[in-house]
Amino acid sequence: MNFKKEYEKLASIAADEILSAKGREKLEEIKIKFLGRKGQLSLLMKNLGSLEAEERPIWGGKLNSLKKKLTQALEEKVKELLDESKKYEAIDYTLPTGDISLPGRNPVLSVLEDVSEIFTEMGFGIAYGPEIETDYTNFTALNFMDDHPARDMHDTFYLRDSDMLLRTHTSPVQIRIMQNYPPPYKFIAPGKCYRRDTIDASHLPVFHQVEGLMVDKDVNFSHLKGILDEFARRFFKEKIQTRFRPSFFPFTEPSAEMDIACTICEGKGCPSCGGNGWLEILGAGMVDPEVFRHCGVDSNIWQGFAFGMGVERMAMIKYGIDDLRLFFQNDLRFLEQF
Ligand SMILES: [Zn+2]
DSSP states (O other), rough: HHHHHHHHHHHHHHHHHHHHHSSSSHHHHHHHHHHHHTTTHHHHHGGGGGSOTTTHHHHHHHHHHHHHHHHHHHHHHHHHHHHHHHHTTOOOOOOOOOOOOOOOOHHHHHHHHHHHHHHHHOOOEEEESSSSEEHHHHTGGOOOOEEEEEEEEOOOBTTTTTTEEEOOOSSSSHHHHHHHSSSSSSEEEEEEOOOOOOOOOOOOOOOEEEEEEEEETTTTHHHHHHHHHHHHHTTTTTOOOOOOEEEEEEEEEEEEEEEEOOOTOOOOOOGGGTTSEEEEEEEEEEEEHHHHHHHTTTTTOOOEEEEEEHHHHHHHHHHOOOOOOOGGGGOOHTTTTT
């Protein structure tokens, strides 16, 4: 054997193996391999005789100090592993538990349930539709012109090589119901929607909406106002002030946006409401005859209104939350408050 080479090899790998050993068993193996009676160090000791006489004491001394060094490293490692295992032993699994705090409901879910409950109490049914829609049901049937900015690739997730897309609003549920069932209609449609937005405090690529549709032979704009006013009173508080502003949506005519008096400053003006005292909560309007035509509903006999609200927005207003992302981070410190 080449004594010096073997020595170098042992000196370079033994200490590393000891330091990186995981667990007592592995360490014991290493101990036998290097320091045991038939281990590599003993083998070298026995081979001291193969060296020149004047070299033997030098290499003997080197082997002894290597043995000392490795023994010390082993002892330190044993102690380290012991300390580590004590950490776990310190947990007494038989002790009774302390207070367990369970998170409340996610505010988004609470709002979805509250809104559904309020409208079902007012006689509305609940309808659901698919999250993958066609360009026709998501846009065309809802009277979005071909060049409408909402159809832009930047806003919509299209499925590759098809006219299918992830619905950008819950309004296509109106189309599906009207195409498949005869009037009258009175339902809401809660669900997820998707838009290509960059994530920040007020934008997420996935969000929830609740759509509503009421169609009958003599439904007019005052029904729209009455029902949405009643909804706001039940959802926020009995004496909430509301107002309707003219607006535009492709699928309703006339269209309106509904505001409530700011829940923080009660209409006086504060940073939350941009200083004007009002918060926009939903969009609504009388169903455009063009939409009825796409669904085969005779607009000379039937008329009605539709509305849509953003669930996350309602939750932010109701619970005073200023960052949308909090709803989906599953942070217990946030969820425990509800
Ligand atoms: Zn305010």
